[in-house]
Amino acid sequence: MRIKDCVAMILAGGQGTRLASLTKKLAKPAVPFGGKYRIIDFPLSNCRNSDIDTIGVLTQYQPLALHSYIGIGSAWDLDRRHAGGVYVLPPYSQEKGAEWYKGTADAIYQNLNFISLFEPEHVLVLSGDHIYKMDYAKMIQYHTSKNADATIAVIEVPWDEASRFGIMNTGKNDVIKEFDEKPKNPKNNLASMGIYVFNWRILKKYLEEDAKADSSHDFGKDIIPKMLNDGLKLYAHRFEGYWKDVGTVESYWQASMDLVGDVPEFDIYDPSWRIYSVNPTQPPQYIAETAKVKCSIVSEGCRIFGEVENSVIFPGVYIGPGAVIKDSIVMPYVAIGSDSVIQKSIIGRKTVIENGSRIGGTESQNVGTNTWFSGITLIGDNLIINSSTKIRRNVLL
Amino acid sequence: MDLIMGLIDLNENCNEMLEMARLRPLAAFPFAGRYRLIDFVLSNMINSGVSNVAILPKGNYRSLMDHLRSGKEWDLARKKDGLFFLFSNDNEPEVVGYNWSGFSRNLIDLHNNLDYLRRSSQKYVVVTGSSMVCNLDYRDVADFHAERKADITIIYKDYEDAEEQDFSGATMIETGDRGRVMDMEVLPVKPRSKKLSMTMYFLERQLLIDLIDITVSRGGTSLLRDCFLKNLYNLKIYGYSFPGYVARIHSYESYFKRSMELLQPEVYQELFFQNGSIYTKVKDEPPTKYLKDSKVQGCLVANGSIIGGKIKNSIMFRGTRVDKDAKITNSIVMQKTVIGAGAILENVICDKDVIITAGKKLKGDPNHPIIIGKGSVI
Numbered sequence: 001m002r003i004k005d006c007v008a009m010i011l012a013g014g015q016g017t018r019l020a021s022l023t024k025k026l027a028k029p030a031v032p033f034g035g036k037y038r039i040i041d042f043p044l045s046n047c048r049n050s051d052i053d054t055i056g057v058l059t060q061y062q063p064l065a066l067h068s069y070i071g072i073g074s075a076w077d078l079d080r081r082h083a084g085g086v087y088v089l090p091p092y093s094q095e096k097g098a099e100w101y102k103g104t105a106d107a108i109y110q111n112l113n114f115i116s117l118f119e120p121e122h123v124l125v126l127s128g129d130h131i132y133k134m135d136y137a138k139m140i141q142y143h144t145s146k147n148a149d150a151t152i153a154v155i156e157v158p159w160d161e162a163s164r165f166g167i168m169n170t171g172k173n174d175v176i177k178e179f180d181e182k183p184k185n186p187k188n189n190l191a192s193m194g195i196y197v198f199n200w201r202i203l204k205k206y207l208e209e210d211a212k213a214d215s216s217h218d219f220g221k222d223i224i225p226k227m228l229n230d231g232l233k234l235y236a237h238r239f240e241g242y243w244k245d246v247g248t249v250e251s252y253w254q255a256s257m258d259l260v261g262d263v264p265e266f267d268i269y270d271p272s273w274r275i276y277s278v279n280p281t282q283p284p285q286y287i288a289e290t291a292k293v294k295c296s297i298v299s300e301g302c303r304i305f306g307e308v309e310n311s312v313i314f315p316g317v318y319i320g321p322g323a324v325i326k327d328s329i330v331m332p333y334v335a336i337g338s339d340s341v342i343q344k345s346i347i348g349r350k351t352v353i354e355n356g357s358r359i360g361g362t363e364s365q366n367v368g369t370n371t372w373f374s375g376i377t378l379i380g381d382n383l384i385i386n387s388s389t390k391i392r393r394n395v396l397l
Numbered sequence: 398m399d400l401i402m403g404l405i406d407l408n409e410n411c412n413e414m415l416e417m418a419r420l421r422p423l424a425a426f427p428f429a430g431r432y433r434l435i436d437f438v439l440s441n442m443i444n445s446g447v448s449n450v451a452i453l454p455k456g457n458y459r460s461l462m463d464h465l466r467s468g469k470e471w472d473l474a475r476k477k478d479g480l481f482f483l484f485s486n487d488n489e490p491e492v493v494g495y496n497w498s499g500f501s502r503n504l505i506d507l508h509n510n511l512d513y514l515r516r517s518s519q520k521y522v523v524v525t526g527s528s529m530v531c532n533l534d535y536r537d538v539a540d541f542h543a544e545r546k547a548d549i550t551i552i553y554k555d556y557e558d559a560e561e562q563d564f565s566g567a568t569m570i571e572t573g574d575r576g577r578v579m580d581m582e583v584l585p586v587k588p589r590s591k592k593l594s595m596t597m598y599f600l601e602r603q604l605l606i607d608l609i610d611i612t613v614s615r616g617g618t619s620l621l622r623d624c625f626l627k628n629l630y631n632l633k634i635y636g637y638s639f640p641g642y643v644a645r646i647h648s649y650e651s652y653f654k655r656s657m658e659l660l661q662p663e664v665y666q667e668l669f670f671q672n673g674s675i676y677t678k679v680k681d682e683p684p685t686k687y688l689k690d691s692k693v694q695g696c697l698v699a700n701g702s703i704i705g706g707k708i709k710n711s712i713m714f715r716g717t718r719v720d721k722d723a724k725i726t727n728s729i730v731m732q733k734t735v736i737g738a739g740a741i742l743e744n745v746i747c748d749k750d751v752i753i754t755a756g757k758k759l760k761g762d763p764n765h766p767i768i769i770g771k772g773s774v775i
Contacts, residue, residue, distance in 0.1 A: 035684035036700075074469075260686075262705075268683045269703065279679040283669040284430030284699040284713075286662070294691050299684040300431075300700050303662070313684075 004054045004084060004118040006140055007200075008047050009108055012040055012128030013060030013101060018248045020396055021348060021380035027059065029128030030066045031252075032331055032349070034259055034268060034275075035297045035312045038069060039246065040128045041076075041277040044086070048076045049273055050136040052124065054084030056114050058107045060100060063090050075278045089114060103217030109207040120200050125219065127194040131255050131266065132243040133273050134195070139237045143197045149232040150202070152176065152224070153195035155239045165191035166220045168236050176234040179224050190236055192220060193243060202232070242266040250374045253346065256312045256329050260295050280315040280332070290321045306336070320355070328360070337387065344393065345377040353379075354387035361393055399478070401535055402519035402602065403442040403450040405435065406620075407458070408501030409526045410566045410584075413648035416768055417748065422456040424527035425464060426646065427731050427749065429659055429668075430699040431715050433464055434646060435527045436677045437668075439471050442523070444673030445535035449478035449517055453485070453506050464678050471676050478517075483510040499568060499583035500619035507605075507620065508613045514606050522605050524620070525597040529554075530644040530655065532671040538599050541637045548604060548632040549625065551578060552597040554643045559591075566647045568594040568621070572636040581626055595639060598625065642667050653746060653766045656712055656729050660695055682715050690721050706736065720755070727763065745769060 016028030023031060029040035040057070047055055055078065059066050066088070072079040073086030089111050091101055101107035108115075108125065115123060122140055134153070143151040154168050162183070168190045169178035180186065196219060206223055215222040227234060242265060246252040258265035268275055282301025287293055292307040301316040306323030313319075313330045320338035327344040330336070334347050337355035345360040353359065360377040379385070379397045391397065411418035417426060424435035435452075442450055450473060454461065467473075468480030485506045507514070514522070521542070523535050533552075542550040553570055564585075571580040571590040582588060608624040617623030625634070642664055644655035658664050669675055682701025687693065692707040701716035706723030713719070714731045720738040728745040736742065737755035744761035747753065748771040757775050761767035769775060 262688045269686065269701075274681055275683065276681050279681065281674040281676055283665065283675065284697045285685060286660075286665055287693045287696050287698060288662075289695040291694065293687045293693055295687065295689050297684040297686050298698075308687075 004120045006052055006054070006122040006124055006136075006197075007084075007115050007118050007120045008043075008052050008055045008124040008126055008136070009111070009115070010040070010043050010047075010055060010057045010126045010128045011104055011107060011194075012057050012066060013063075013107065014127075014129050015061040016129065016247065019246075019252060020249055020378055022249070022252065022346070022378070023062070024380065025062060026065050027062045027128075028247075030062070030069060031129075031246075032314060033131065033246065033252075034256065035299045035314055036280070037275055037277045039131065040066070040070070041275055042131050042133070043126045043128055044070075044073075044076045044078070045273075045275045045277075046132075046134050046136060047126075048078065048276060050134075050138075052136055053078065053080060054118055054120075055086045056089045056111060057086060057128065058101070058111065059088055059090050060107075063088075069278060071278075076276045084118070087114065103215075103222075104219045105207060105210055105223050106217035108203075109211050109217070112204060112207065115200065115204075123198045123200050123203050125194075125196040125198070127245075129247070130193065130243060130245050132193075132239075133241065133270075133275075134239060134243075136195075136197075139195070140197055142237050143235065146173075146235045147233065148197075148235040149199055150224070150227060151197040151235045151237050153193040153239050154190040154236045155193055155243050157189055157191045159186065159189050162186035162189045162191065166194075168192055170236050174236040174238065176228065176236050179220065179228060181220055190238070193239060194220075196224075197237075202227075248374075249346070249376055249378055253329065253344075253374075253376050257310065257327070259297055259312060260310055262295070282315050288321075291319075306338075314349075331381070343377075344375060345379060347379045348381035348383065350381060351379055351383045351385070353385045354389075356388040357385050358390045359385070360391070399446055399448055399519050400539060401442075401445065401447050401521045401523055402478075402517050403438075403447045404507075404522055404524045405438060405450065405452045406501075406503050406524060406526055407453055407455040407461075408503045409455075409528050410497040410499070410647055412497045412566060413650075414652065416770060417649075418456065420457060420748075420771055421460045422454070422458055423646065424452075425458070425461040426652070427714060428530065428646070428652075428656065430697045430712050431680075432675060432677045433461075434530060435461065435464070436675055437530045437532070438525055438527050439473075440673065440675045441531070441533055441535065443471050443473070443676065447519075447523075447535065448473065448475060449481075449519060451481040451483050451510070451513060453483050453503060455485070455501075466678070470678050481513060483507070483513060485509070497566070497584075499566075500622045502618045504609060504613055504618050504620045504623060507609050511606065511609060514602060514609075517602060519602060521599060522602045523597060523599050524605070525595075528646050529595040529597065530646065530668070531595075531639065531641055532668050532673070532675070533639055533641060534672040535599070538597075538637050542599050542635070545575065545635045546633065547635040548600060549634045550599040550637050551581075551625075551634060552595045552599070552639050553636045554593045554595055555638050556591040556593060561591075561593075563648075563651060564588045564591075564593060567645070568596060570594045570636055576635045576637065578629060578634040578636050581629060583621065583626070592636065592638075593643075593645065595643060595645075596621075599637075641671060644668075649746070649766060649768060650764060653729065653744075653763075657710065657727070659697055659712065660710060665697075680715055688721075691719075706738075714749075728766075748773075751775070 012029040014028040016023040078086040285302040288305040298313040299315040305321040314332040316333040318335040322339040331349040340357040343360040473480040573579040688705040699715040706719040734751040
């Protein structure tokens, strides 16, 4: 193998239980997002656009969809023969028996062999479930220029939300002095984005030590505090721009809505930072005479006869005449019958909603087993909703 | 093992659309929002189980090569078989497009590449151009061919009961008993038949090799004239009537009209889904974005476009931008073209990378659309 400056490791084993039926059969990084992508397209495209061509994707929970999606990485130009490429790394059984990854640090530790193949200068650890555009090359450059042992990407968050994040307490020149995991009284508002650059030799040593120790085997809880304790040089790399952890149905919905405005919060139309994905084989979308589409993004192969506003429509969706879709996300190959009204809902893949149904809206469902309070109605995959059904808001189906 | 191999001959008639053909062979003409004409014939082949395809390139084929690359999008980047280019080393090349007679010197090109045909392993070969856009399964033709015990099967579209009258630049056939081809007219001024040859020929590979050898050694240069037409009665040549939708692209008018037919849901459904999907080079464009003031009715819109204006009965290719208050009616807007605020377009074909600045008004006639050349700034 050719020596590499940097190997990226994407942690993609997240179960994402708070995404409810969206992750019923999928790992969180495989969840569809933004009308044609899956969440993992963002870190993978960032790698490709940052000229990082050697990537390990660590999978665990529901790996099938993710494995078949990534394949040999050709969608991201990562099907390389002579220089790196993308490697899907599921947990494997060792002499002592098979085990799930015990934590983020353990996941990397179990794959030290993989990184050793390339003997890189740096290891970039990424999370497979964040939506953002970032030039990792700049971060590595920053890391090198500071002569740091490790660099952690941080983003300023509002003070009142700081207690939800891992907070970096920094000193002069953004040297990290202290790491506070979800502090009650935050001393700073620089949140860790879960993006780390390590010097490979140092990381290897710490991971090997951590594996023997009685710890939670987590970067944030164990490795970083230990490095700080030992007096290593850790720097914070400030990121300015859009970054979202779509960990809950509400944040998933919000991040989707961030794409649709005339001047969107998050711009996926920048030709210099293209987001790559596996493209569906579908003809252009057909917008019929009877249709009204505005403030929305719509993908290939859709046939739209009804009204669409403030929504994200994935490929191959049919929307019948008289149907109204508002503030919603419609997954691939959904069919919505005539005169149905969908408001603030997420409709799962291949679900059929027959004519005249009403999904979501202002009227709340009485509290029961399938309800919650986010104001969003979530309909699962492959369901058939019979004609004229009424499903109110806050329902999970 | 595969039964059929494909041979796509790009010696095609573009006499009537020289402005666009100057930049690319007919096969590379953008069509239907995100495709090039060759995508249809290639996809038909793939969907018919063909995995050995050769292309006889002609004209300014840079854009075609850029489009096809390794053939990966069509699953043709193979170790065995796959995509081949049979470049011409003809010493008397003709200028493609100009004064097209219907009889190209393709036989010389084929003769020069006879080794490729000899080395291929498939029993049958389908020889076709790219100008007939349709969704057909060549295995149906193979069944017909075997059932008739034909030497050669010509695929045709019967317009006997249809309105279609524009047969300029076409090859017509007349069929008799059980579809036996009785007559063939190439580029007749006044056709006697209404059976349009789709210039798709199905025959055994060995017969093609023999015909090429026998004919070239007797001074023949054209596959159509010297192998097929001159053997109309010596060989058993049958016509297979294709029942589906065909769009023949040979002039701006036909390009425009056939494009507009895609806006009919039945045509859309048949052409894009009937016997399988149509593959093309992917561009990783984001989904189409519709802004607050957009109003789109009866249109085909491809990914990557950002639409802020009003569009009616039009075809928008990938990555177009339509600013606020622009009005586009009955037009075709190709890849990465920008229509400025308040511009008005009616019956216009904008080639790729055109910029129509704010407030400009362009109006063509449905039978004579205005053509804006690639990269123009108006």
